[in-house]
Amino acid sequence: MSEYLIELRHISKHFGGVQALKDVSLAIRPGEIHCLAGENGSGKSTVIKVISGVYQPDQGEVLIDGQPVSRLDPVKSVRHGIQVIYQDFSLFGNLSVAENLALNAFLQEERKIIRWRRVRQLAEAALGRLGVGMDLDALVDTLPTSGKQTVAIARAMMADARLLIMDEPTTALTRHEVDALFAMVRDIQAQGVAVLFVSHKMREMLEISERLTVFRNGGKVAEGPIRDFDEPAITHAMTGQHLSADRYQWRPPAKADAGPVLQVRGLSVPGAVQAADLSLAAGEIVGISGLIGSGRTELALALFGMKPGFSGEIRLAGQAVHPRSVQQAIRSGIAYVPEDRLTEGLFATQSIERNMIVTSIERFVRGGFVDRQRADATTREMFAGMQIAAPGPHTPVNHLSGGNAQRVVLARWLLTQARVLILNGPTVGVDVGSKAQIHAIIRSLARDQGLAVLMISDDVPELVQNCNRILVMHRGRFVDELSEADMDEQIVNDRLKALV
Incomplete structure (x- = not known):
């Protein structure tokens, strides 16, 4: 035999x-x-x-x-x-x-x-x-x-x-x-x-x-x-490469009076989130973990104007905002990358260029018409900066790998000049090489451009490597917070298992 x-x-x-x-x-x-x-x-x-x-x-x-x-x-x-x-x-x-x-x-x-x-x-x-x-x-x-x-x-x-x-x-x-x-x-x-x-x-x-x-x-x-x-x-x-395993290091802004970019107080979503408090500073990458049904996604959707029935206070750079629609959230400076990028985040049959500029199209309109030359120049610059592996910006996004498609979604929101970026499952379905590159892009946006990032993920190593704090959510409430000193994978996993 x-x-x-x-x-x-x-x-x-x-x-x-x-x-x-x-x-x-x-x-x-x-x-x-x-x-x-x-x-x-x-x-x-x-x-x-x-x-x-x-x-x-x-x-x-x-x-x-x-x-x-x-x-x-x-x-x-x-x-x-x-x-x-x-x-x-x-x-x-x-x-x-x-x-x-x-x-x-x-x-x-x-x-x-x-x-x-x-x-x-x-x-x-x-x-x-x-x-x-x-x-x-x-x-x-x-x-x-x-x-x-x-x-x-x-x-x-x-x-x-x-x-x-x-x-x-x-x-x-x-x-x-x-x-x-x-x-x-x-x-x-x-x-x-x-x-x-x-x-x-x-x-x-x-x-x-x-x-x-x-x-x-x-x-x-x-x-x-x-x-x-x-x-x-x-x-x-x-x-074929040796990828870095270094953790993200965040340091508070030098200015003593620099307040949080995002401040949330008592945010509640009926049946999902209960009196959540949250603060994000410039350059921070804060993770949210928790079991399915913990209220993580509903919290993100409320911040992005997709749960208009929420209650509580949201402030951006000290100014009260009330995102009752996606358009209001975008104008306020909040961007959201959904977990299911194929059905919720992209127009699959449209080009990379169109997917990039669709949310910020007003920037490229002159006299009632789209300035094609300016739009093309901007998207080519973003295409190169995001290291998208494709023949060019006119390639349909359904021809891209998962990692490259995710970069297109990130590029779209960067063109809106967002101040807060919410990532829900940022590397779900992405291979290890693209994952490392996406993490590097996110870190650069936080460190070099001062973007405040909220990262929702079930991938504990991803959170530990890229976040300076991790919040644990359970039954609609934040029940734990792990600082940089406590962010060990085993500790995070143990705290999550205790919630089951």
């Missing part, structure tokens, strides 16, 4: 003039947790689609149980026990949990009559195999991300999975939800199922995987047991 469940040998794949994979080999043992790491564009997604039979390699071969498989297609892949859970989960949002779980079984059995008792039996058995319980009648669209992921995993296990491929499974999860997912993955492993964990989050790779393979620019650059790696080694393999 073969040592490996699946092997890729010397796989190459081209798309037009672009070589996505270059002589790549990868082997996964039965029942092992194997991590595939790399930045966006490194070839991870292409490998997933070769294993699942979506793509046919130009060169090389695929072996399953030691036997070559010619022209592996999605149907053959599933029959061999290969299941992929993509980031969108591929579920039916308008169907219940039970219906999503039972659907494939009924299709395979070619049943024409639905027996609802059997639907529930199948669903209960699937979730029971994972050791979890859920409301079987809940519509999938109403579930949190972690719930949808659980349904997708349970459905895959119903198909007698031997290899479960999880594509960026923790992108939208809190630390508590990540812990629950990892417990589930280990239970799956205990049942003899191999897991290919595709990620660019180094802490998670080190925590969950037994073996690691790293891709860069379509080629394999590192491979071995996880004990042979640490964070700097993985970062260097993924990026």
